[in-house]
Amino acid sequence: xxxxxxxxxxxxxxxxxxxxxxxxxxxxxxxxxxxxxxxxxxxxxxxxxxxxxxxxxxxxxxxxxxxxxxxxxxxxxxxxxxxxxxxxxxxxxxxxxxxxxxxxxxxxxxxxxxxxxxxxxxxxxxxxxxxxxxxxxxxxxxxxxxxxxxxxxxxxxxxxxxxxxxxxxxxxxxxxxxxxxxxxxxxxxxxxxxxxxxxxxxxxxxxxxxxxxxxxxxxxxxxxxxxxxxxxxxxxxxxxxxxxxxxxxxxxxxxxxxxxxxxxxxxxxxxxxxxxxxxxxxxxxxxxxxxxxxxxxxxxxxxxx
Amino acid sequence: xxxxxxxxxxxxxxxxxxxxxxxxxxxxxxxxxxxxxxxxxxxxxxxxxxxxxxxxxxxxxxxxxxxxxxxxxxxxxxxxxxxxxxxxxxxxxxxxxxxxxxxxxxxxxxxxxxxxxxxxxxxxxxxxxxxxxxxxxxxxxxxxxxxxxxxxxxxxxxxxxxxxxxxxxxxxxxxxxxxxxxxxxxxxxxxxxxxxxxxxxxxxxxxxxxxxxxxxxxxxxxxxxxxxxxxxxxxxxxxxxxxxxxxxxxxxxxxxxxxxxxxxxxxxxxxxxxxxxxxxxxxxxxxxxxxxxxxxxxxxxxxxxxxxxxxxxxxxxxxxxx
Numbered sequence: 001x002x003x004x005x006x007x008x009x010x011x012x013x014x015x016x017x018x019x020x021x022x023x024x025x026x027x028x029x030x031x032x033x034x035x036x037x038x039x040x041x042x043x044x045x046x047x048x049x050x051x052x053x054x055x056x057x058x059x060x061x062x063x064x065x066x067x068x069x070x071x072x073x074x075x076x077x078x079x080x081x082x083x084x085x086x087x088x089x090x091x092x093x094x095x096x097x098x099x100x101x102x103x104x105x106x107x108x109x110x111x112x113x114x115x116x117x118x119x120x121x122x123x124x125x126x127x128x129x130x131x132x133x134x135x136x137x138x139x140x141x142x143x144x145x146x147x148x149x150x151x152x153x154x155x156x157x158x159x160x161x162x163x164x165x166x167x168x169x170x171x172x173x174x175x176x177x178x179x180x181x182x183x184x185x186x187x188x189x190x191x192x193x194x195x196x197x198x199x200x201x202x203x204x205x206x207x208x209x210x211x212x213x214x215x216x217x218x219x220x221x222x223x224x225x226x227x228x229x230x231x232x233x234x235x236x237x238x239x240x241x242x243x244x245x246x247x248x249x250x251x252x253x254x255x256x257x258x259x260x261x262x263x264x265x266x267x268x269x270x271x272x273x274x275x276x277x278x279x280x281x282x283x284x285x286x287x288x289x290x291x292x293x294x295x296x297x298x299x300x301x302x303x304x305x
Numbered sequence: 306x307x308x309x310x311x312x313x314x315x316x317x318x319x320x321x322x323x324x325x326x327x328x329x330x331x332x333x334x335x336x337x338x339x340x341x342x343x344x345x346x347x348x349x350x351x352x353x354x355x356x357x358x359x360x361x362x363x364x365x366x367x368x369x370x371x372x373x374x375x376x377x378x379x380x381x382x383x384x385x386x387x388x389x390x391x392x393x394x395x396x397x398x399x400x401x402x403x404x405x406x407x408x409x410x411x412x413x414x415x416x417x418x419x420x421x422x423x424x425x426x427x428x429x430x431x432x433x434x435x436x437x438x439x440x441x442x443x444x445x446x447x448x449x450x451x452x453x454x455x456x457x458x459x460x461x462x463x464x465x466x467x468x469x470x471x472x473x474x475x476x477x478x479x480x481x482x483x484x485x486x487x488x489x490x491x492x493x494x495x496x497x498x499x500x501x502x503x504x505x506x507x508x509x510x511x512x513x514x515x516x517x518x519x520x521x522x523x524x525x526x527x528x529x530x531x532x533x534x535x536x537x538x539x540x541x542x543x544x545x546x547x548x549x550x551x552x553x554x555x556x557x558x559x560x561x562x563x564x565x566x567x568x569x570x571x572x573x574x575x576x577x578x579x580x581x582x583x584x585x586x587x588x589x590x591x592x593x594x595x596x597x598x599x600x601x602x603x604x605x606x607x608x609x610x611x612x613x614x615x616x617x618x619x620x621x622x623x624x625x626x627x
Contacts, residue, residue, distance in 0.1 A: 020531060024432045031425060032441055035503065038456050039444070041467060045459065058470040119354035126343035126350065134351070141362050143612055147560045147581060148605050151588055151598055152365035152372065158379070175357020206346055235449030237563040238581075242589065253451045257567050260455055270459055277452050284447040292440045 042281070045274035046070065050085060053270055069275035073259075087269045092262075094279050096247055097255040100166060102283075104240075104251055105233040107170045113226050116176045117218070120184035121210050125196065135185075141178040147238065154242045164245045172239065180225055187221045188214060220294070227291055231284055252280040372598035379592060390599035400600065402575060403583040406490060410579060411558045413494035419551060421498065422505035427539060429506070430513045431521075431531060439510070442503035450563035453500040454493075458483060458568050461492065483568050486576040493564050493577060505554055512546030513539065552615040556608050580604055 044062050045053065052064025068085045071077045075093030077085070122128070123135050153172050154163075162168035191214065199209050215222070237253040244250050250258075259276050263269070373390055375383035394400050425442055429435075445453065461468045461482040469479045482492040516538065524534050562581040565571060571578040571586070580600065588597035 021432070024428060027424070028428050028432060028438070031428075032438070034499070035441055035444060038460060038499075041460060042456055053465060057465040058467060058474075115353040115357065118350045122343075122347040122350035126347040128344045128347040131347070134355070137363075138358060141358060143609065144362065144366050145556060145560060145605065145608050147562075148369055148601050149362060149365040151584075151594065151601060152368040153361060155368070155372075155379070155594070156360075156365060172361040175361065176354035178358075178362075181354060206343060210350075231447060235451075237449060237451050237566070238585075241566075253449045253563075256449075256451050256455060260458075260567055268459075268462075270462075270465070273455060274459065277455055281448050281452050285444070288440075288443075288447050292443075293436070 042274045042278050045270055046278050048271050050087075050267075050269060050271050054267070066271075069269075069271035069273075070279075072269065072272035073276040073279055082272075085271075087272050092255055092259055092276075093247070094252070094255060094276055097250050097252045098279060098283075100250060101234055101252045101280075103166055104170050105230050107166070108173050108233040109226055109230045111170075111174045112176060112180060112229055113222060116180035116225075117184050117215065117222065118210070119176060119181050120188055121214060123181070124185045124188035125214075126206065138178050138181055142182065150239055150242065153239075157243055163243050164249050166249050168243045169240050169249055169251065170233075173233065177229075180229065183225055184218065184221060187218050191217060223291065223294065227287070230287065234284055256280055369598050369601060372595055373602045374599075375595045377594040377598075379594060383595065386595065390596045393596065394599055394603065399575065399578070399583065403578045403580050406576070406578055407559060407561070407580040410490050410494050410561055411555060413491050414497055414558045414561075415551070415555055417495065418498045418502050418505055418554065419547075421502045422509055422550075423547075425502065425506035426509035426513055427535060429510050430539075439507060442506055444503065445500045446504040448500060450497070450500065451567050453496055454564040454567040457492075457496045457499070484573060486573055489569055489573065489577045493561070493568060496568070497558075497561065497564055501554070501557075505550060508550050509543065509546065512543050512550075515546075516542050549615065552611060555611055559604065559608060559611075 044060070046069045047062040047065055047067070049064035049066045049068060056063045066085075068077070068087075072082050072085070072087040073092070073094045075095075077087070119138075123131060123138075149172070157163055157168045157171060160168075162171065195213065195217075196209055199213055204212070235253060236251075237257070240249075240251045240254050241257070244254060256273075256276055259273055260268075372383060374385060374387060376386045376389070377383035429439060429442075448456075460466050461480075463469055463479050463481045463484065468482070473479055480488060482488050520538050521534055524538060529537070560581055561579050562585065565577050565579050565582050566585075569577045571582050581604075584597045584600045584604075587593045587600065
């Protein structure tokens with residue numbers, strides 16, 4: 001930990017503000033601004049009215065402040081009212097897609113992580129014939145770009161009769177990804193054998209060891225992987241675009257793209273679109289906010305020998 | 306993808322020789338049950354993942370290759386046509402055009418992203434170790450490509466976007482960023498840099514944390530500047546991690562689709578008709594699943610070649626850290 005080392009070295013050089021450091025901080029500030037400003041702009045636009053946006057494109061604060069954008073995104077306005085305010089009157093109801101996204105992402109994350117952890121444990125800790133060969137096969141699976149399997153998977157899901165269902169959206173990544181198996185296997189391999197042996201001597205079975213010992217020990221990697229899987233599932237667009245046709249299985253990303261395509265003749269419903277964008281993005285920001293400390297904090301300890 | 310794993314990303318899928326040998330030591334003390342291995346239990350543990358692997362990864366991969374040799378429109382059974390799709394592909398000017406557009410996108414996207422991510426990672430290493438800043442640079446990665454595309458579509462809107470307000474305020478002509486054939490691909494490439502740069506930076510940062518701080522301290526005592534340290538210490542030691550991250554991002558970059566779909570939909574005049582978008586159009590617009598599969602195979606071949614390159618690079622560039 002360099003930061004700690006700095007404060008504990010006896011001959012600590014006092015940091016003077018050199019021109020180089022000033023430039024570096026300026027660059028850092030510019031990066032933070034570029035990163036964060038679009039988020040403010042989403043909020044500012046979502047709280048403005050379309051007429052005022054057209055009249056005052058450059059104002060920093062919301063113009064013609066209204067919650068109309070959110071009402072349109074959530075399908076709370078009548079079609080006439082929506083069209084009057086610059087919406088399409090297309091009647092998209094984002095709370096439905098929000099629920100769909102939560103269901104799909106949760107299903108994918110919980111099942112994928114659990115099944116991948118089981119497989120990873122079998123690869124790392126159980127002895128069986130053909131183990132290396134099967135693991136080699138999984139590794140080869142890492143080479144196949146996800147996008148390549150989408151078309152054939154669509155044909156498969158169509159044959160299974162699961163097109164336009166939430167299960168169909170979740171299915172391809174519900175059981176495993178080679179990466180998840182690989183990632184967790186690395187962790188299980190590094191658990192000292194003594195831990196397991198002690199439990200075996202106490203008469204615990206391997207199943208019990210997995211559930212009572214290994215899974216709790218792996219909580220940080222499981223959480224990290226879970227968060228990444230959730231974000232990936234939540235943000236996926238190509239696959240759900242293929243398999244969902246109607247409201248019953250439509251997720252947020254697909255709904256957003258449809259909202260954007262429903263643009264009225266008069267011009268974009270920017271305020272409604274930004275409100276919908278915020279609804280789609282906020283849950284991930286909140287989720288990350290809850291777990292960031294644990295995950296981003298742990299980055300500092302990676303690779304320290 | 307190793308945000309919090311205990312190994313730096315340089316240890317990514319390259320296989321390892323651990324595991325098999327360590328069992329022998331304990332075999333003597335093993336219980337009778339272990340003598341026979343854990344075959345039955347392992348079968349249970351591996352079953353769900355293996356099922357998913359076979360049904361949704363291995364089978365579709367083989368099927369995708371098979372479909373590329375057929376004419377298939379989803380409604381009637383696939384009909385074997387041999388190399389027809391590939392012959393057609395080679396003679397399809399739009400295919401080559403979209404390959405060119407994709408390569409242009411990848412070059413701009415990866416060039417800008419790698420340099421920026423490296424800069425951010427080094428700033429996070431040498432300037433400040435703030436975890437808050439690490440969280441901030443990662444924020445855009447939490448958005449979907451669809452969200453990123455729509456937000457920048459608004460910011461860069463020719464008439465009303467704040468981006469063009471600034472351009473006009475500086476006294477330039479407004480730029481139709483996403484409606485102009487020349488500007489569109491660089492713009493989309495940069496939008497995706499905005500979304501991914503923080504994540505890439507954190508991968509590189511994890512690699513940087515493996516470099517012992519004493520090396521910098523010693524160099525400082527010798528009077529080396531930060532600039533010199535970067536070229537003499539950081540770059541040589543980070544090279545293997547950088548190689549792996551570069552390959553990962555290039556492979557991801559080739560699969561660009563979402564951002565194009567929500568901003569330009571391939572236009573204007575096919576200027577942003579990236580390969581994945583063309584494939585999607587062939588499959589779901591014109592129901593030419595066989596032809597779409599053939600183009601997917603072509604992309605798979607390109608990406609496989611890049612992966613082979615990865616092995617060469619990572620072997621050639623082993624770091625001195627060991």
